[in-house]
Amino acid sequence: MRKILGSWSGMRKYLEQDMLAESLLGRVRYGCTTYVGMDGCRIFEICIDKKQIKRFSWETVNSYFIDSGYTSNKNPSGISEYWAEFWFLLDKYPMTDRTEYTDEEFCGALETYRNQEIKESLYSENPIVRMFAVLDRRVGKRTLTKVKETIEEQPLWLKQFYQLRLAAEGI
Numbered sequence: 001m002r003k004i005l006g007s008w009s010g011m012r013k014y015l016e017q018d019m020l021a022e023s024l025l026g027r028v029r030y031g032c033t034t035y036v037g038m039d040g041c042r043i044f045e046i047c048i049d050k051k052q053i054k055r056f057s058w059e060t061v062n063s064y065f066i067d068s069g070y071t072s073n074k075n076p077s078g079i080s081e082y083w084a085e086f087w088f089l090l091d092k093y094p095m096t097d098r099t100e101y102t103d104e105e106f107c108g109a110l111e112t113y114r115n116q117e118i119k120e121s122l123y124s125e126n127p128i129v130r131m132f133a134v135l136d137r138r139v140g141k142r143t144l145t146k147v148k149e150t151i152e153e154q155p156l157w158l159k160q161f162y163q164l165r166l167a168a169e170g171i
Contacts, residue, residue, distance in 0.1 A: 008032045011030075011110070012030050012032070014114075015028075015030050015110075015132070016028060016029060016030060019132075019135075019136050019137055019138075020135055020136070020137060021135060021136065021137045021139070021165060021168065021169070022137060023165075023168035023169055024135060024164070024165065024168055027048055027049055027164075027168075028046065028047070028048055028135060028164075029046070029047040029048075029050070030044065030045070030046055030047075031044065031045045031046075031047065032044050032045075033045075041057065041058055041103055042057070042103040043055060043056070043057040043059070043060075043103065044056040044057070044103055044106045046131075048160070048164060053157075053160060053161075054131075054157055056101050056102065056103050056105065056106035056128075057102065057103050058086070058102050058103065060100045060101075061086075061090065061098070061100045061101060061102050062082065062083065062086050063100075064098060064099065064100035065085065065086070065089045065093075066082075070085075070089050070092075070093070071084075071085045071089070072085065073085075090102075095126060095127070095128075096125060096127075099155050099156070099157055101128060105128065106128060109126050109128030109129045109131075109132065110128075110132065112124070112126065112129050113129045113132040113133060118133055118136055118138045118139060119143075121133035121136070122134065122139065122143070122147060127154070127155055127158050130154070130158060131158055131161050134147065134161055134162055134165050135161060135164075135165060139165075141169055141171060144165065144166060144169055144171050145171055147162070148162070148166055148171060151163070151166075
Protein backbone atom coordinates (compact mmCIF):
# COMPACT_ATOMS: atom_id res chain seq x y z
CA MET A 1 0.00 0.00 0.00
CA ARG A 2 2.78 2.47 0.80
CA LYS A 3 4.12 2.58 -2.73
CA ILE A 4 0.76 3.48 -4.23
CA LEU A 5 -1.21 5.26 -1.54
CA GLY A 6 1.19 6.48 1.12
CA SER A 7 0.95 5.75 4.83
CA TRP A 8 -2.16 4.23 6.31
CA SER A 9 -2.49 7.06 8.83
CA GLY A 10 -2.46 9.54 5.96
CA MET A 11 -5.01 7.51 4.01
CA ARG A 12 -7.23 7.21 7.05
CA LYS A 13 -7.13 10.97 7.61
CA TYR A 14 -7.93 11.48 3.92
CA LEU A 15 -10.93 9.12 4.07
CA GLU A 16 -12.30 10.03 7.50
CA GLN A 17 -11.67 13.77 7.58
CA ASP A 18 -10.71 15.26 4.23
CA MET A 19 -13.17 13.49 1.92
CA LEU A 20 -15.95 12.20 4.18
CA ALA A 21 -19.31 13.98 3.94
CA GLU A 22 -19.77 16.42 6.81
CA SER A 23 -22.98 14.65 7.85
CA LEU A 24 -20.95 11.47 8.48
CA LEU A 25 -17.95 12.90 10.35
CA GLY A 26 -17.19 10.78 13.41
CA ARG A 27 -19.53 7.99 12.31
CA VAL A 28 -17.38 6.23 9.69
CA ARG A 29 -14.06 4.72 10.71
CA TYR A 30 -11.52 2.82 8.61
CA GLY A 31 -9.07 0.35 10.09
CA CYS A 32 -6.04 -1.55 8.84
CA THR A 33 -4.42 -4.48 10.61
CA THR A 34 -1.27 -6.33 9.64
CA TYR A 35 -0.22 -9.43 11.53
CA VAL A 36 3.28 -10.85 11.75
CA GLY A 37 3.68 -13.68 9.26
CA MET A 38 0.99 -12.43 6.86
CA ASP A 39 3.55 -11.73 4.12
CA GLY A 40 2.49 -8.11 3.76
CA CYS A 41 -1.23 -8.86 3.55
CA ARG A 42 -3.58 -6.63 5.45
CA ILE A 43 -7.11 -6.66 6.78
CA PHE A 44 -9.04 -3.48 6.09
CA GLU A 45 -12.32 -2.84 7.83
CA ILE A 46 -14.96 -0.18 7.84
CA CYS A 47 -17.00 0.59 10.93
CA ILE A 48 -20.12 2.70 11.16
CA ASP A 49 -21.08 3.98 14.58
CA LYS A 50 -18.40 1.72 16.09
CA LYS A 51 -19.86 -1.43 14.47
CA GLN A 52 -17.83 -3.33 11.89
CA ILE A 53 -19.71 -3.36 8.59
CA LYS A 54 -17.24 -4.70 6.04
CA ARG A 55 -13.84 -6.43 5.95
CA PHE A 56 -11.43 -6.72 3.05
CA SER A 57 -8.86 -9.51 3.16
CA TRP A 58 -7.82 -12.77 1.55
CA GLU A 59 -9.39 -14.55 4.52
CA THR A 60 -12.83 -13.00 3.99
CA VAL A 61 -12.74 -13.88 0.29
CA ASN A 62 -11.62 -17.47 0.88
CA SER A 63 -14.24 -17.97 3.61
CA TYR A 64 -16.81 -16.60 1.16
CA PHE A 65 -15.73 -19.16 -1.46
CA ILE A 66 -16.02 -22.01 1.04
CA ASP A 67 -19.30 -20.85 2.61
CA SER A 68 -20.86 -20.25 -0.81
CA GLY A 69 -20.02 -23.79 -1.93
CA TYR A 70 -17.54 -22.78 -4.63
CA THR A 71 -14.83 -25.10 -3.30
CA SER A 72 -14.78 -28.83 -3.92
CA ASN A 73 -13.79 -29.45 -0.28
CA LYS A 74 -16.66 -28.09 1.83
CA ASN A 75 -14.90 -28.82 5.15
CA PRO A 76 -11.19 -28.15 4.71
CA SER A 77 -8.90 -29.14 7.54
CA GLY A 78 -5.51 -27.55 7.84
CA ILE A 79 -3.99 -24.58 6.12
CA SER A 80 -3.11 -26.27 2.84
CA GLU A 81 -6.65 -27.57 2.31
CA TYR A 82 -8.15 -24.24 3.34
CA TRP A 83 -6.16 -22.29 0.75
CA ALA A 84 -5.97 -25.02 -1.93
CA GLU A 85 -8.45 -23.48 -4.40
CA PHE A 86 -8.13 -19.80 -3.52
CA TRP A 87 -6.15 -18.55 -6.53
CA PHE A 88 -8.17 -20.59 -9.01
CA LEU A 89 -11.45 -19.27 -7.57
CA LEU A 90 -10.16 -15.70 -7.37
CA ASP A 91 -9.42 -15.86 -11.10
CA LYS A 92 -12.72 -17.61 -11.87
CA TYR A 93 -14.93 -15.15 -9.95
CA PRO A 94 -14.06 -11.52 -10.66
CA MET A 95 -15.03 -8.74 -8.27
CA THR A 96 -18.30 -8.12 -10.09
CA ASP A 97 -19.41 -11.71 -9.36
CA ARG A 98 -18.81 -11.77 -5.60
CA THR A 99 -19.46 -9.77 -2.46
CA GLU A 100 -16.15 -10.20 -0.64
CA TYR A 101 -12.89 -8.57 -1.66
CA THR A 102 -9.18 -8.80 -0.90
CA ASP A 103 -6.99 -6.14 0.66
CA GLU A 104 -5.36 -5.61 -2.74
CA GLU A 105 -8.76 -4.99 -4.32
CA PHE A 106 -9.52 -2.47 -1.56
CA CYS A 107 -6.24 -0.64 -2.26
CA GLY A 108 -6.81 -0.74 -6.02
CA ALA A 109 -10.30 0.71 -5.59
CA LEU A 110 -8.97 3.42 -3.30
CA GLU A 111 -6.33 4.35 -5.84
CA THR A 112 -8.95 4.48 -8.62
CA TYR A 113 -11.28 6.60 -6.49
CA ARG A 114 -8.50 9.06 -5.69
CA ASN A 115 -7.44 9.44 -9.32
CA GLN A 116 -10.71 9.96 -11.17
CA GLU A 117 -13.62 12.37 -11.14
CA ILE A 118 -16.23 11.80 -8.44
CA LYS A 119 -18.98 11.28 -11.01
CA GLU A 120 -16.97 8.45 -12.59
CA SER A 121 -16.51 6.90 -9.16
CA LEU A 122 -20.24 7.07 -8.37
CA TYR A 123 -21.03 5.05 -11.48
CA SER A 124 -17.94 2.83 -11.44
CA GLU A 125 -18.24 -0.87 -12.21
CA ASN A 126 -16.19 -1.48 -9.05
CA PRO A 127 -18.48 -1.59 -5.99
CA ILE A 128 -15.69 -0.56 -3.61
CA VAL A 129 -15.07 2.59 -5.66
CA ARG A 130 -18.81 3.33 -5.48
CA MET A 131 -18.65 2.90 -1.70
CA PHE A 132 -15.92 5.52 -1.37
CA ALA A 133 -17.82 7.83 -3.72
CA VAL A 134 -21.20 7.69 -1.99
CA LEU A 135 -19.52 8.72 1.28
CA ASP A 136 -17.64 11.58 -0.39
CA ARG A 137 -18.28 15.20 0.61
CA ARG A 138 -18.23 16.29 -3.04
CA VAL A 139 -21.50 14.44 -3.68
CA GLY A 140 -24.38 16.83 -3.09
CA LYS A 141 -28.07 16.29 -2.39
CA ARG A 142 -29.16 16.56 -6.03
CA THR A 143 -26.67 13.92 -7.08
CA LEU A 144 -27.63 11.72 -4.12
CA THR A 145 -31.27 11.96 -5.16
CA LYS A 146 -30.31 10.65 -8.61
CA VAL A 147 -28.07 7.95 -7.12
CA LYS A 148 -30.93 6.86 -4.86
CA GLU A 149 -32.60 5.38 -7.94
CA THR A 150 -29.72 2.89 -8.27
CA ILE A 151 -29.83 1.62 -4.68
CA GLU A 152 -31.71 -1.58 -5.55
CA GLU A 153 -29.05 -2.46 -8.12
CA GLN A 154 -26.30 -2.36 -5.46
CA PRO A 155 -24.97 -5.44 -3.65
CA LEU A 156 -26.59 -5.90 -0.24
CA TRP A 157 -23.42 -4.89 1.63
CA LEU A 158 -23.18 -1.65 -0.37
CA LYS A 159 -26.84 -0.69 0.15
CA GLN A 160 -25.97 -0.02 3.80
CA PHE A 161 -23.58 2.74 2.77
CA TYR A 162 -26.08 4.29 0.37
CA GLN A 163 -28.81 4.20 3.04
CA LEU A 164 -26.44 5.67 5.62
CA ARG A 165 -25.56 8.62 3.42
CA LEU A 166 -29.12 9.24 2.25
CA ALA A 167 -30.43 9.17 5.83
CA ALA A 168 -27.62 11.44 7.04
CA GLU A 169 -28.58 13.96 4.37
CA GLY A 170 -32.32 13.64 5.06
CA ILE A 171 -33.11 12.17 1.63
